[in-house]
Amino acid sequence: MWAELLPIGRSSASGGYRRFAWTGADADCRAWFRQQAEARGLAHEVDRNGNQWAWLGDPAEGNAVVTGSHLDSVPDGGAFDGPLGIVSAFAALDELRAGGASFTRPVAIVNFGDEEGARFGLACVGSRLTAGQLTVEQAHRLTDGDGISLPQAMEAAGHDPDAIGPDPDRLARIGAFVELHVEQGRALDLSGDRIGVASAIWPHGRWRFDFRGEANHAGTTRLADRRDPMLSYAETVLAARREAELAGAVATFGKVAVEPNGVNAIPSLVRGWLDSRAADQESLDTVVGAVQKAARDHAAAHGVDLDVERESFTPVVEFDHALRDELARILGSDTDLKVPVLGTGAGHDAGILSGRIPTAMLFVRNPTGVSHSPAESATEDDCVAGVTALADVLEGLACT
Numbered sequence: 001m002w003a004e005l006l007p008i009g010r011s012s013a014s015g016g017y018r019r020f021a022w023t024g025a026d027a028d029c030r031a032w033f034r035q036q037a038e039a040r041g042l043a044h045e046v047d048r049n050g051n052q053w054a055w056l057g058d059p060a061e062g063n064a065v066v067t068g069s070h071l072d073s074v075p076d077g078g079a080f081d082g083p084l085g086i087v088s089a090f091a092a093l094d095e096l097r098a099g100g101a102s103f104t105r106p107v108a109i110v111n112f113g114d115e116e117g118a119r120f121g122l123a124c125v126g127s128r129l130t131a132g133q134l135t136v137e138q139a140h141r142l143t144d145g146d147g148i149s150l151p152q153a154m155e156a157a158g159h160d161p162d163a164i165g166p167d168p169d170r171l172a173r174i175g176a177f178v179e180l181h182v183e184q185g186r187a188l189d190l191s192g193d194r195i196g197v198a199s200a201i202w203p204h205g206r207w208r209f210d211f212r213g214e215a216n217h218a219g220t221t222r223l224a225d226r227r228d229p230m231l232s233y234a235e236t237v238l239a240a241r242r243e244a245e246l247a248g249a250v251a252t253f254g255k256v257a258v259e260p261n262g263v264n265a266i267p268s269l270v271r272g273w274l275d276s277r278a279a280d281q282e283s284l285d286t287v288v289g290a291v292q293k294a295a296r297d298h299a300a301a302h303g304v305d306l307d308v309e310r311e312s313f314t315p316v317v318e319f320d321h322a323l324r325d326e327l328a329r330i331l332g333s334d335t336d337l338k339v340p341v342l343g344t345g346a347g348h349d350a351g352i353l354s355g356r357i358p359t360a361m362l363f364v365r366n367p368t369g370v371s372h373s374p375a376e377s378a379t380e381d382d383c384v385a386g387v388t389a390l391a392d393v394l395e396g397l398a399c400t
């Protein structure tokens with residue numbers, strides 16, 4: 001499976017993946033998923049929001065056990081964030097079927113669309129739409145960097161944008177969703193465990209900061225006469241780092257757009273996106289409030305106008321305790337190891353769905369902790385341990 005998937009959307013320049021929602025690379029990933037489903041005799045289906053499903057058994061029976069993740073990536077992302085959950089799901093199902101497992105519940109593998117939000121700015125669009133956390137009107141307003149709207153992009157990729165919207169009937173047929181994911185930190189590496197179970201996801205969000213100044217000549221405009229938004233932006237980036245440190249949180253400006261973006265021109269606009277996350281809501285509010293205040297103060301000092309808009313927000317997620325304990329029990333009894341239970345600062349479709357259905361996550365060790373980068377890694381032995389763990393979980397939940 002990896003051999004076919006790995007070349008798709010891979011940049012030869014960076015070695016990273018550029019699999020953005022509703023692009024050609026995304027279509028190739030979707031074709032791969034469909035082919036994997038059909039090769040196994042699973043019923044393939046694309047739902048109204050563009051998520052792909054591969055069913056074993058009849059979904060109408062209800063109480064289904066669903067596993068899977070996403071195939072899209074951040075710009076120059078790694079190979080594992082998302083795909084590991086889907087490859088492992090197919091492999092785990094293969095293992096169970098080869099062992100003659102007898103299923104008592106329908107089982108599905110899912111590929112959620114646009115998890116990373118790399119193109120339209122909002123993460124987990126497929127699962128948010130399904131859960132009704134993103135309205136159709138809000139989805140219609142999403143645009144990419146070239147001004148192409150989400151409905152236009154969907155239509156160009158052959159998906160009917162008029163079909164999108166909440167899908168409560170689909171959710172009502174699911175009894176549990178378990179997402180396997182590469183760990184995006186070093187907790188398992190430090191504890192010496194291959195596999196962990198998720199406890200919670202930190203509250204997190206994205207804020208867009210627009211600093212507007214005055215474009216002017218870089219050679220002839222006296223420093224005292226400038227209204228340079230780059231200065232306010234730079235001071236805001238430093239403030240974000242300081243405030244995150246004070247609150248034990250994280251804050252990142254990882255994307256910036258500059259107009260007119262000329263070497264010899266003072267910018268008229270610097271637009272930067274803040275991603276901030278913390279263990280609790282109060283700390284996150286403190287960090288984001290302080291960064292906004294710093295941005296306002298520095299903008300005023302430089303004669304720059306500032307607009308801040310919250311583009312997305314996901315409150316703290318506490319995964320279903322009963323399902324989490326069930327996973328820990330299933331894995332503990334098989335391996336004789338106590339499975340570590342970890343919190344994470346990364347967002348996931350499992351977090352979005354947790355408000356509607358019981359969800360849980362399995363993490364596979366990442367030896368460096370690096371993620372959202374071409375250097376993301378996992379050893380083959382740990383990936384195999386992940387498949388075995390997921391197969392055990394599916395067997396425990398869906399087999400006699």
Ligand code: GLV
Pocket residue numbers: 115116123345346347348
């Ligand atoms: C997704 O991986 C996120 O946490 O931003």
Ligand code: MN
Pocket residue numbers: 074081116372
């Ligand atoms: Mn990710």
Ligand code: MN
Pocket residue numbers: 070081082115181347348
């Ligand atoms: Mn992911």
